Amino acid sequence: xxxxxxxxxxxxxxxxVFFGLGFIPSAQNTTLDPLPSWNEGASKKAITDFVAxxxxxxxxxxxxxxxxxxxxxNDGTLWVEQPIYTQFVFLLDRVKSLAPQHPEWKTTQxxxxxxxxxxxxxxASGEVGLVKLFMATHAGMSTEEFxxxxxxxxxxxxxxxxxxxxxxxxxxxxxxxxxxLRANGFKTYIVSGGGVDFMRVFSERxxxxxxxxxxxxxxKTKFEIRDGKPIITRLAEVDSIDDGPGKPTNIDxxxxxxxxxSFGNSDGDLPMLEWTAGGPGPRFMLLVHHTDANREYAxxxxxxxxxxxxxxxxxxxxxxxxxxxxHDWKQIFPN
Amino acid sequence: xxxxxxxxxxxxxxxxVFFGLGFIPSAQNTTLDPLPSWNEGASKKAITDFVAxxxxxxxxxxxxxxxxxxxxxNDGTLWVEQPIYTQFVFLLDRVKSLAPQHPEWKTTQxxxxxxxxxxxxxxASGEVGLVKLFMATHAGMSTEEFxxxxxxxxxxxxxxxxxxxxxxxxxxxxxxxxxxLRANGFKTYIVSGGGVDFMRVFSERxxxxxxxxxxxxxxKTKFEIRDGKPIITRLAEVDSIDDGPGKPTNIDxxxxxxxxxSFGNSDGDLPMLEWTAGGPGPRFMLLVHHTDANREYAxxxxxxxxxxxxxxxxxxxxxxxxxxxxHDWKQIFPN
Numbered sequence: 001x002x003x004x005x006x007x008x009x010x011x012x013x014x015x016x017v018f019f020g021l022g023f024i025p026s027a028q029n030t031t032l033d034p035l036p037s038w039n040e041g042a043s044k045k046a047i048t049d050f051v052a053x054x055x056x057x058x059x060x061x062x063x064x065x066x067x068x069x070x071x072x073x074n075d076g077t078l079w080v081e082q083p084i085y086t087q088f089v090f091l092l093d094r095v096k097s098l099a100p101q102h103p104e105w106k107t108t109q110x111x112x113x114x115x116x117x118x119x120x121x122x123x124a125s126g127e128v129g130l131v132k133l134f135m136a137t138h139a140g141m142s143t144e145e146f147x148x149x150x151x152x153x154x155x156x157x158x159x160x161x162x163x164x165x166x167x168x169x170x171x172x173x174x175x176x177x178x179x180x181l182r183a184n185g186f187k188t189y190i191v192s193g194g195g196v197d198f199m200r201v202f203s204e205r206x207x208x209x210x211x212x213x214x215x216x217x218x219x220k221t222k223f224e225i226r227d228g229k230p231i232i233t234r235l236a237e238v239d240s241i242d243d244g245p246g247k248p249t250n251i252d253x254x255x256x257x258x259x260x261x262s263f264g265n266s267d268g269d270l271p272m273l274e275w276t277a278g279g280p281g282p283r284f285m286l287l288v289h290h291t292d293a294n295r296e297y298a299x300x301x302x303x304x305x306x307x308x309x310x311x312x313x314x315x316x317x318x319x320x321x322x323x324x325x326x327h328d329w330k331q332i333f334p335n
Numbered sequence: 336x337x338x339x340x341x342x343x344x345x346x347x348x349x350x351x352v353f354f355g356l357g358f359i360p361s362a363q364n365t366t367l368d369p370l371p372s373w374n375e376g377a378s379k380k381a382i383t384d385f386v387a388x389x390x391x392x393x394x395x396x397x398x399x400x401x402x403x404x405x406x407x408x409n410d411g412t413l414w415v416e417q418p419i420y421t422q423f424v425f426l427l428d429r430v431k432s433l434a435p436q437h438p439e440w441k442t443t444q445x446x447x448x449x450x451x452x453x454x455x456x457x458x459a460s461g462e463v464g465l466v467k468l469f470m471a472t473h474a475g476m477s478t479e480e481f482x483x484x485x486x487x488x489x490x491x492x493x494x495x496x497x498x499x500x501x502x503x504x505x506x507x508x509x510x511x512x513x514x515x516l517r518a519n520g521f522k523t524y525i526v527s528g529g530g531v532d533f534m535r536v537f538s539e540r541x542x543x544x545x546x547x548x549x550x551x552x553x554x555k556t557k558f559e560i561r562d563g564k565p566i567i568t569r570l571a572e573v574d575s576i577d578d579g580p581g582k583p584t585n586i587d588x589x590x591x592x593x594x595x596x597s598f599g600n601s602d603g604d605l606p607m608l609e610w611t612a613g614g615p616g617p618r619f620m621l622l623v624h625h626t627d628a629n630r631e632y633a634x635x636x637x638x639x640x641x642x643x644x645x646x647x648x649x650x651x652x653x654x655x656x657x658x659x660x661x662h663d664w665k666q667i668f669p670n
Contacts, residue, residue, distance in 0.1 A: 066545060143587050187547075200591040210401060211591035212522075218588055223580035223606050230606070230613040232587050239588070245558035252478050252567050253553055253574070254589060256535040256546035271558055271565070278565040 034180040037173040037331040043286075044328065046321045047177065050284040051184050054260065061282040065185040069259040071251060071272060072178070074192035074199060074216075076265040076306040077288050078207060080159065080169040082297040084305060087198050089166075090153050092117075094137035102136075111136070135236035138195060139219055143232040150201045162333070167206045171288075173329045177263075178207055186261070190214045191251060193243035193268055197234075215250050217242045243268045248275035260284065270311040273320065285320040287311060292326040369515040372508040372666040378621075379663065381656045382512065385619040386519050389595065396617040400520040404594040406586060406607060407513070409527035409534060409551075411600040411641040412623050413542060415494065415504040417632040419640060422533050424501075425488050427452075429472035437471075446471070470571035473530060474554055478567040485536045497668070502541045506623075508664045512598075513542055521596070526550045526586060528578035528603055532569075550585050552577045578603045583610035595619065605646040608655065620655040622646060627661040 038044040054063040075081035095105070095114040105111035110129035113121035122129065138146070159169045178188050190199060190209050196216030203209040218239040221232050242250050248271050251259065261284040262269070262276035273285040289308060290297050300308040315322050323329070373379040389398040410416035430440070430449040440446035445464035448456035457464065473481070494504045513523050525534060525544050531551030538544040553574040556567050577585050583606050586594065596619040597604070597611035608620040624643060625632050635643040650657050658664070 066539075069547075196588070197591065204401075212404075212589065214591065221584045221587060223583045223610065225609065230583070230609045232584055232610070248558045248565070249556045249567060252556060253531070254547065256532065256549065274560065274565045275558065275567070 034183065035173065035176045037176055037329060039328055039330050041328055043321050043323045047180075047284070047286070050261070050282065051181070054282050055184050063260055063281060067257065067260065068181075068184070068186040069189065069255065069257050070181050070186045070261040070263070071189045071191045071247075071259040071276070072174070072262075073247075073264040073266070073269045073272070074190050074194050076290065077263055077269070078170055078174050078178075078190070079166065080162070080296065081265075081306050082290075082299065082303075083160070085194070086166045086169075087194050089157065090150065090198070091133055091137050093153060093157065094149070095133060098137065131238070135219075139234045139236040141234055143197070143221060143234060146197050146234060147201050150198050154202060164333075167202050169333060170206055171329070172331050172334045174263075174288075175207065175334065178209070181261070182208065188213065189251075189255070189259070190216070191242065191247050191272060192216050193241070193246075195219075196242070215242055215254050217246075245271045247272035251275065262286070263288070264311070265290065266306040266308050267311045268307075270314060273311065274314075277318065277320070285315070285318075286323060287315050287320065288323045289325060291324050292329075292332070294326075295332045296325060298326075369518065370508065370511045372511055372664060374663055374665050376663055378656050378658045382515075382619070382621070385596070385617065386516070389617050390519050398595055398616060402592065402595065403516075403519070403521040404524065404590065404592050405516050405521045405596040405598070406524045406526045406582075406594040406611070407509075407597075408582075408599040408601070408604045408607070409525050409529050411625065412598055412604070413505055413509050413513075413525070414501065415497070415631065416641050417625075417634065417638075418495070420529070421501045421504075422529050424492065425485065425533070426468055426472050428488060428492065429484070430468060433472065466573070470554075474569045474571040476569055478532070478556060478569060481532050481569060482536050485533050489537060499668075502537050504668060505541055506664070507666050507669045509598075509623075510542065510669065513544070516596070517543065522548065524548045524550060524586075524590070524594070526577065526582050526607060528552055528576065528581075530554075531577070550577055550589050552581075580606045582607035586610065597621070598623070599646070600625065601641045601643050602646045603642075605649060608646065609649070612653065612655070620650070620653075621658060622650050622655065623658045624660060626659050627664070627667070629661075630667045631660060633661075 035044055035047065053059060053061040054068065056062055072078055075085050079086065092114055095111060099105050099115055102111070105115060110122055110125035110133055113125060114133055154165065154167055157166060158164060159166055162169055181188055188209055190203055190207065190213065192199060194216050196214055196218050199214050199216050200211040203211060203214045220235045220237040220239045222235055223230065223232050240246060240250060247269065251272065258279045259276045260279065260282065262273045263286045264273055265288040277283050277285050287308065289312070290299050290306070292298060299306060300312060312322065370379055370382065388394060388396040389403065391397055407413055410420050414421065427449055430446060434440050434450055440450060445457055445460035445468055448460060449468055489500065489502055492501060493499060494501055497504055516523055523544055525538055525542065525548065527534060529551050531549055531553050534549050534551050535546040538546060538549045555570045555572040555574045557570055558565065558567050575581060575585060582604065586607065593614045594611045595614065595617065597608045598621045599608055600623040612618050612620050622643065624647070625634050625641070627633060634641060635647060647657065
């Protein structure tokens with residue numbers, strides 16, 4: 001379509017943008033590339049082919065807009081998860097800032113280890129230790145207090161290697177992919193093992209994903225009227241771990257719909273991708289493989305953070321898209 | 336605005352409708368009544384005044400579109416809940432249709448009581464009995480099997496008094512209210528004690544509320560790969576009771592936002608309305624008071640189904656809107 005020759009098409013393009021409806025001629029028909037940070041190749045082609053198929057009105061693979069649900073893991077899929085999950089850095093910083101109110105932490109594990117940065121002792125405290133740290137730093141406050149704590153931290157903390165805010169250690173190609181899908185009528189969701197309230201603080205600003213489209217791990221909460229004021233308090237009790245099989249069950253619980261496209265990077269995302277793949281009609285499953293030690297990190301089967309092992313094998317066996325970060329991505333982070 | 340004199344305005348109205356954006360001149364400016372089944376009076380005026388205030392660009396009470404969240408109870412607020420909750424009728428019918436596979440039910444309570452319609456014995460089995468019946472009829476199947484069971488039942492079952500499908504025992508004034516709020520940029524949610532999967536079967540068709548905007552009581556589920564196929568099974572274990580304090584905590588968990596408007600009809604909705612009222616800026620809380628024994632039902636403080644007692648007192652004390660069904664509603668059900 002040559003827009004210059006078609007004033008009517010131009011008018012419709014304008015209206016489409018104006019009404020925010022993504023009523024924009026699809027990438028196939030214009031010279032505008034919706035995924036400029038993706039190198040040409042099989043991964044990019046698989047994405048644009050899928051979108052073209054499901055949006056082609058009257059085509060055999062057409063999917064109505066209300067069923068265009070896409071779910072994205074966060075850590076390692078939308079932002080950096082190495083050398084350790086961002087929320088764990090937040091947790092350690094939070095232990096430090098709360099320590100003056102807890103003199104006993106100096107001599108109690110796992111707090112002492114967290115305070116002195118003793119990684120070995122921290123690891124030795126295991127999952128039980130981690131849960132203790134999590135509850136001490138994330139529970140016991142109102143649901144309205146937590147976001148400002150997380151926001152303040154995100155505003156000042158820096159990634160140790162890239163020396164930029166964690167919210168800028170997001171992948172430019174994935175930001176483009178999120179926007180591209182939304183422009184094509186998709187509703188984009190985050191479905192991550194991270195704490196739901198932590199992610200909701202920045203999801204809209206950074207990813208364009210509103211809080212009600214973020215699913216994550218959660219604590220139980222309690223509603224009460226305190227001094228005449230309704231308050232919801234975060235309890236020191238796990239409600240849901242949104243990882244592994246918890247991802248598809250939470251998707252089913254929160255949405256009551258099965259996604260037609262899912263994006264992950266590790267074995268924790270495998271059940272979500274399997275669940276997505278198991279539905280009828282066109283399906284799209286993608287894994288980000290971290291292969292770029294120079295620009296980001298290279299890790300897969302043996303990495304304790306973001307293990308990509310079984311999911312990789314299944315992706316290869318089933319022909320899912322595996323992004324080779326080093327070769328598929330022109331640029332890693334936003335400018 | 337006189338549309339006939341303004342071809343441009345007509346064009347924009349057309350485009351607004353065409354693009355499904357609710358880009359329609361607001362009710363204040365035209366002779367079109369968005370709430371034709373509401374009699375003129377304090378309730379109707381409170382609704383339209385609130386909507387005018389929060390949508391007035393540049394006004395002191397303006398609320399951005401993404402924060403216009405409205406939550407609705409279902410039973411007794413959007414559809415009839417007397418003489419007993421619709422889902423309970425479904426449950427009893429389901430016990431009957433499953434009975435041939437369970438000969439032992441003839442002599443086991445609460446199943447025998449359910450089969451013979453022995454209300455007294457049913458009541459005597461209490462909450463424990465109810466949970467047993469619920470699990471026997473709602474659990475143990477895949478999440479994909481349940482909707483068709485519920486759908487088939489809804490297609491044939493009739494309300495005992497009104498002799499019409501339960502999905503037509505919905506309140507016309509509330510359907511108009513849902514549509515009116517959406518036309519003004521609100522995102523409408525159902526937040527009900529009813530089973531989330533039961534409501535999701537008809538919420539979009541009947542209320543225009545998509546499944547992902549329905550919050551309800553839920554069972555725990557389990558994800559597994561069975562014969563190479565991913566499957567989610569409904570377990571006989573309660574996940575969440577979305578009633579009373581469960582409403583605000585679920586709203587917080589699912590949305591991460593506080594509604595600015597809430598609609599209910601019973602004490603089970605009070606915490607949701609209190610939570611809504613407790614936020615900053617303009618707020619709207621409404622209770623439907625069933626006062627119309629002729630056209631529907633009249634009940635409040637002493638009704639075991641849909642008790643309206645504490646919530647009524649609080650509504651009066653705080654100046655919330657209490658709809659007097661008999662006087663405020665011109666019409667109860669859709670034609």
